[in-house]
Amino acid sequence: MLPTILDLTSLSEAYAAGKSPLDIIEIVIARRAASTDPAIFITPTPDDILRAEVRALMMRAPEPNSLPLWGIPFAVKDNIDVAGLPTTAACPAFSYRPEKDATVVARLRAAGAIVIGKTNLDQFATGLNGTRSPHGAPRSVFDKNYVSGGSSSGSAVAVASGLASFALGTDTAGSGRVPAAFNNLVGIKPTPGLVPNVGVVPACRSVDVVTVFAPTVGDGVAIRKVMEGFDAADPFSRKAVPASLPASGLRIGVLDGAEREFFGDKEVEALYDQAIERARGLGATIVPFDYAPFREAAALLYDGPWVAERLAAVETFLATNAADFDPTVRGIIEGAKGKTAVEAFNGRYRLEELRRKTEAEWEKADVLLLPTSPTTYTVEEMMADPIVKNGHFGRYTNFVNLLDCAAIAVPAGFDADGHLPAGITLVGSAFADDALAPFADAMHRTLNAGMGKDRLAAIPEASRVPQADDGLVPIVVVGAHLTGMPLNHELTRPGGRRIKSCRTAPDYRLFVLPDTVPPKPGLIREPGFDGKGLEVEVWKVPAEAFGRFVQNIPAPLGIGKVTLDDGSQIAGFLCEAHAIEGAREITELGGWRAYVTDQRIPK
Structure with a gap:
């Protein structure tokens, strides 16, 4: 048909x-x-x-x-x-x-x-x-x-x-x-x-x-x-x-x-x-x-x-x-x-x-x-x-x-x-x-x-019409690396540029990771979960900076492919599933920025 x-x-x-x-x-x-x-x-x-x-x-x-x-x-x-x-x-x-x-x-x-x-x-x-x-x-x-x-x-x-x-x-x-x-x-x-x-x-x-x-x-x-x-x-x-x-x-x-x-x-x-x-x-x-x-x-x-x-x-x-x-x-x-x-x-x-x-x-x-x-x-x-x-x-x-x-x-x-x-x-x-x-x-x-x-x-x-290759590597950020957040400088200092704000596909959930400084979220994909998607940003950073960035990510966070609301897949922050046991879920808020605002957490 x-x-x-x-x-x-x-x-x-x-x-x-x-x-x-x-x-x-x-x-x-x-x-x-x-x-x-x-x-x-x-x-x-x-x-x-x-x-x-x-x-x-x-x-x-x-x-x-x-x-x-x-x-x-x-x-x-x-x-x-x-x-x-x-x-x-x-x-x-x-x-x-x-x-x-x-x-x-x-x-x-x-x-x-x-x-x-x-x-x-x-x-x-x-x-x-x-x-x-x-x-x-x-x-x-x-x-x-x-x-x-x-x-x-x-x-x-x-x-x-x-x-x-x-x-x-x-x-x-x-x-x-x-x-x-x-x-x-x-x-x-x-x-x-x-x-x-x-x-x-x-x-x-x-x-x-x-x-x-x-x-x-x-x-x-x-x-x-x-x-x-x-x-x-x-x-x-x-x-x-x-x-x-x-x-x-x-x-x-x-x-x-x-x-x-x-x-x-x-x-x-x-x-x-x-x-x-x-x-x-x-x-x-x-x-x-x-x-x-x-x-x-x-x-x-x-x-x-x-x-x-x-x-x-x-x-x-x-x-x-x-x-x-x-x-x-x-x-x-x-x-x-x-x-x-x-x-x-x-x-x-x-x-x-x-x-x-x-x-x-x-x-x-x-x-x-x-x-x-x-x-x-x-x-x-x-x-x-x-x-x-x-x-x-x-x-x-x-x-x-x-x-x-x-x-x-x-x-x-x-x-x-x-x-x-x-x-x-x-x-x-x-x-x-x-x-x-x-x-x-x-x-x-x-x-x-x-x-x-x-x-x-x-x-x-x-x-999809691809962007011209500018030698930069795209990355999806969901929490403390968002614009205005405490770790955003790790993207801007090496010459990173924000490409867009968007949302994930519907099947992602977001949790507050305990005992993290500064506070960080954990993004988990759950196939079959029917949410509204979560607020994220796509940045581009030089390849060398991307390598250093990935090397320094603390467990239980890591880098994997994140599916966005337009169907594209870009490397981004994901969390190991064991880390969310007992953690507070904030999926309904729609993203980390809304949680930070709601909790009056300093940016």
Whole structure:
């Protein structure tokens, strides 16, 4: 029985256990036919062609999992070419049938992935809400009254509803991130130029990016790595020089003061604040920064001369087919007709001035943590005020490509009623794509909000994005070595760094060890015990210091593998079972810090 969400780990395990890609594609066909949202696809791949493509894959690569994406079903936004299927950009009169795959599609197919169809979008990728299509508006998988986000609307819904393992979108102003937020998904937004755009209908050619919607950060990164790489046929393709970030102790920039704008949505604001606290718990230093220059840069994308790029992409077609455009899309694109070359240069100058101002803010922070969208709306609300409300969605997304940034959007949880999701986005410098991924993955895992519409789904351990090797050894501490406790100096003096605060798995118990100075707890694992987990910290120390540290641990304490609440296992303090006989159990307090506070023991 396959899970609702078709993540890469689940399918790889199914194939290793004897399932065939033909079995999986039949499940996809059945799910697609049973879908209650008729606006997801513009052109589904016909059933018989899907079966034929799977058989061809199995002839080419008969061994299970012998290719990176062997038998993995994916959907493609219908402004990206797939040979044999029409490309329409959600405008039937514009339709053409490409003879070649877009570069990214060709690379994914070569890796074994199977295209299940072309998905709906805001026409000509103009919009962030998903209502600007003659094929209807795909809806949030959590409430059919609400927008799914756009322009990559159908792609996000296809993944979140379990029809595809991943989907391609495009992102000029936030279209690879906003739909992820509204559907409890990860959105991978590469640095401009990292992924080729050959075979993609342009919106703003100089800043367009092909993106990935996926259930997990690990899945999204793996898929992006298949797609990326220089393509000489794309004049905006670039040879990447990866940027690095600190492996621990990240400085995370967050919104402050008047720049915190949620348009009255207290629920999303609360989720943003909770995300900040989760980042702090993961060991990040939280730093307020001035968003104003980023916001001013964002405004240039639609209010400045860059809107003329949208006209440049469809100028000839618009001249003969204006009546075939969605009225809102047409109004936006025709608004560029008055733009002059002088305005274009002045816009470029203004962008560079603002870029210089943002440099001062980047001195404060390694990564920015922003709401993906400050709010959401029903389809009815969006249709009644399509320009203003669409603009609200882009408040924290529109600057990212203009300022040449990498970004990863991850879920931020659900509102107080558990009704609608929201998202946060981590933004880094150009080509920090890989460097952003471990922290983004950790943020997603701390949330426990599932994947897509399956809120109970556990994020597979196999998809975890590892931290870059910094030469330091991780260790879990539970008692006197916690931050602020008497023995914490044994970690800090040799250069140790706190990575995060978290909890153990549920099957651990905690006891007060008698006659220890300073007072210490004993952590015992008891399989089958169903607790709430215990507060611990994960630190990293130099390897030499770790060796000395272990050598000096007094009995009955020792070092063993401690399983954390996210499923990971890290070396940490454990206690010999005999030592807890007659000792006071404090498991119900949730951790040593609570006991110390309760007993008024000096720290």
